[in-house]
Amino acid sequence: MGSASAVLGPLCDGQHSSHDVLHYTAPSHLELGPLQLETCWWVPLLFAVAGVILGVSHPVLDSWQQGRGGQQPRGGADPSWTLVLAAIALFVLQYAASGGLEAPLLGQTLMGGLPTLDIVLAAAAVAIWWAFDATPQGLAMACLTAVAGPAVEVALINGLHLYAYTHPAVLGVPTWIAWVYFAGGPAVGNLGRRVSSSLVQRRRRHRAGEA
Incomplete structure (x- = not known):
């Protein structure tokens, strides 16, 4: 989970920096074919930690809900790779759209005055949760991510001055960034479910072999 998140x-x-949404104080520039990405050495580490937290929490909460007779995710505890990759792909598209749409919107x-970009990204984020999770525990983790993610960014921007958004709205961050984090919950959560299921099945085969 950490490795996948550190790469993705x-x-x-990098889609945000390429669209002039944010820039780092001490950037590193990467060229990946046509992609020109601006990042910093600590960014993969931060994403890796987030990936581990989301990847572990979803299977744990699913198991807890199952013990209480609660609702299970749409793909179950063992989602197919097709479902997992579809959720990740739509999350990546939403992430890229947040950068590409900021300037025109x-x-x-x-x-009644709500920012258009927030409405568009919120609708996409909720649709991703509904299509690939639709559970109370998944919704709780998506909401928690939507709050915790921007809170960490506020500390990194105002406390450590590591980067800055071009058009901040509240405490140095744009309001729409919360919906990007929200969409990451079901995407990374389903990857965590897939990995967890694979580990459980491997453990069972190993125990069967010993028996």
């Missing part, structure tokens, strides 16, 4: 996270985050509002 900076690739997604900046300042635009809908529904």
